[in-house]
Amino acid sequence: MNIVILSRNANLYSTARLVEEGEDRGHEMEVIDPLKCDIIIEKEKPTIYYKDRYLDYVDAIVPRIGASVTFFGCAVVRQFEMMNVFTSVTSDAIIRSRDKLRSFQRLSKAGIGMPKTVFTNYSRDVEEVIEHVGGTPVIIKLLEGTQGLGVVLAETRNAAESVLEAFNGLQARALVQEYIAEAKGADLRALVVDGHVVGAMKRQGREGEFRSNLHRGGSAEIVKLTEAEIKVAMKASRALKLPVCGVDMLQSSRGPLLLEVNSTPGLEGIEQATGKNIAKNIITYIERNRR
Numbered sequence: 161m162n163i164v165i166l167s168r169n170a171n172l173y174s175t176a177r178l179v180e181e182g183e184d185r186g187h188e189m190e191v192i193d194p195l196k197c198d199i200i201i202e203k204e205k206p207t208i209y210y211k212d213r214y215l216d217y218v219d220a221i222v223p224r225i226g227a228s229v230t231f232f233g234c235a236v237v238r239q240f241e242m243m244n245v246f247t248s249v250t251s252d253a254i255i256r257s258r259d260k261l262r263s264f265q266r267l268s269k270a271g272i273g274m275p276k277t278v279f280t281n282y283s284r285d286v287e288e289v290i291e292h293v294g295g296t297p298v299i300i301k302l303l304e305g306t307q308g309l310g311v312v313l314a315e316t317r318n319a320a321e322s323v324l325e326a327f328n329g330l331q332a333r334a335l336v337q338e339y340i341a342e343a344k345g346a347d348l349r350a351l352v353v354d355g356h357v358v359g360a361m362k363r364q365g366r367e368g369e370f371r372s373n374l375h376r377g378g379s380a381e382i383v384k385l386t387e388a389e390i391k392v393a394m395k396a397s398r399a400l401k402l403p404v405c406g407v408d409m410l411q412s413s414r415g416p417l418l419l420e421v422n423s424t425p426g427l428e429g430i431e432q433a434t435g436k437n438i439a440k441n442i443i444t445y446i447e448r449n450r451r
């Protein structure tokens with residue numbers, strides 16, 4: 161197969177690993193920067209021009225679209241879809257997953273446990289919003305934050321009010337969420353491929369940090385998920401139509417609570433923590449599902 165990894169940088173761990181495993185299984189692997197593609201639209205013959213050629217020979221793509229290039233990156237993915245090229249995740253599903261509010265609305269409908277969350281226009285009393293999620297401390301997070309940036313723990317009503325005011329002044333939309341203290345600065349990341357959990361790790365924030373993100377100095381170790389945790393991960397993958405994704409959960413006294421679903425999960429942390437060949441799982445998923 162001719163498989164294209166849509167990625168801005170061939171040297172990134174995840175990109176390099178997908179190329180390595182694809183070649184190992186006899187595929188022609190190519191890394192293409194989506195931002196360097198021209199999308200050519202005309203009646204009936206959608207195509208993509210890259211450097212000096214048309215990408216009309218591609219059998220499958222693996223989008224690795226960074227959060228800062230969602231708009232154009234997803235337009236390229238959508239163009240491949242119009243060309244009937246198999247994609248490991250669709251453009252619609254990527255776009256949906258980038259918005260925490262939109263995802264949460266779908267996930268709650270699917271009956272998945274999550275920290276109680278409120279979204280407000282901030283025209284109303286902050287007190288009321290805080291009461292909705294059970295009082296302080298509360299978590300306040302930007303709708304489109306990533307790597308733990310834009311996630312704040314507000315210990316008091318005053319702190320919450322200041323943070324909401326600041327975000328509001330910057331015209332940044334945020335949601336207010338119940339703080340799950342039992343998680344003790346840790347979360348779970350389940351890597352789902354083809355709708356099934358293929359690896360999982362527990363990430364622990366560094367001393368005194370409630371955010372467990374590896375980018376914020378957290379550490380990761382392999383973990384065996386409970387039945388309930390596996391169920392949440394598989395349900396979330398299905399609800400957001402993301403057959404390949406990273407599902408983040410918190411362990412709470414009322415069971416696993418879903419935090420977010422990542423459509424472009426990094427492979428480095430999970431492959432190192434689990435010793436599993438996740439890149440190969442993704443390649444064989446494409447082999448099985450491409451029509």
Ligand SMILES: Nc1ncnc2c1ncn2[C@@H]1O[C@H](COP(=O)(O)OP(=O)(O)OP(=O)(O)O)[C@@H](O)[C@H]1O
Nearest residue numbers: 275299305306307308309311338339340347371372
């Ligand atoms: N409601 C909560 N209660 C307790 N801890 C939380 C809560 N929400 C988030 N955290 C902690 O903060 C971290 C970052 O939050 P979240 O994953 O929502 O943000 P993000 O910026 O989207 O991160 P990512 O890089 O994983 O996309 C989580 O991994 C978790 O450790």
Ligand SMILES: [Mg+2]
Nearest residue numbers: 305306307420
């Ligand atoms: Mg995120």
Ligand SMILES: [Mg+2]
Nearest residue numbers: 308408419420
């Ligand atoms: Mg996260």
